[in-house]
Amino acid sequence: MTQNRYPIPAGFHRSEIEVQRSRFITSIEPVDSAEAALKFVARLKQEFPDANHNCWAYLVGPPGSSDRIGLSDDGEPHGAAGKPMLTVLQHGNIGDIVAVVTRYFGGIKLGKGGMVKAYTQAVQTALEQLEKVEKIDWYSVTIAFDYAHLNSIERVLPDFEAEIVARNxxxxxxxxxxxxxEQAELLRDALTNLTAGKISFQTEDLAD
Structure with a gap:
């Protein structure tokens, strides 16, 4: 795993647990910015306007990141919701993620320790069920070379996970x-050696 390549949520996911008659609904989505995370939070607050709390945490970047994070207890005791939620995300081997835990109070007080456990369990349960995909930063390059090198170049491309998008x-x-x-420089070196330098590279923008 590199900083450019890591697991992220495959898409929107929701799970629910019940603790002492309180409902904890966890909603998760992949995000690539703090702005996107906060929009998701706002959307969930609109979806559950009657909930007692909509607590949240997000982590943008590779798993374990701490530079682009955010959290909120949304009215729960300080440190009882957002912090344990973020801790689960940071130790969940996943990046670019926002989690909102919506709580409907069931009439039985949990105490701060009980709330920490409940919010932790809510996010852990969601992550256990969550479908993940690998985030990859794609790179595009056009190479030009003599016909004599075609077969040997085509043979080595899979070694660098390179796909042919177009031929001319x-x-x-x-x-x-x-x-x-992360394979770009390695491929450049390999093809330069393979063709004894008789190859040109035209770099393009990063591809989505």
Missing amino acids: FADKIELELKLPL
Whole structure:
């Protein structure tokens, strides 16, 4: 796992637990910015306007990140909700994630320790059920080379997870490639050696 490549939520996910008759509904979504996380929080507050609390935490960046984070107890005792929720996210081997735990009070007070356990369990349960995908920063490059090198180049491309997006056959062969960002320099070195330097690289913007 690199800083450019790590697990993130595959999409929106929701789970629910009950603790001492209180309902804890956890909603999760992938986010790539603090702004996106706060929009999600606002959306959940609109969805559950009658809830006693909509506590939340988010982590933008690789798993374990601490530079782009946010949390809120939303009226629960200080440190009883947002902090344990964020702790679960930071230790969950997942990045780019926001979690909102919506609580409907069931009439039995849990105490601060009980609330910490409940909010922790709510997020842990959601993460256990959560479908994940790998976030990859894609890189695009067009390479041009003599026809004689085509077969040998095509053989090594899978070693660098490079996919051929487009082909152009003219005086030279041009291949437009898409590959993970962390493989870009390694592929450049390998193809330069393979062709004894008789290859050109035209770098393009990062591909989504």
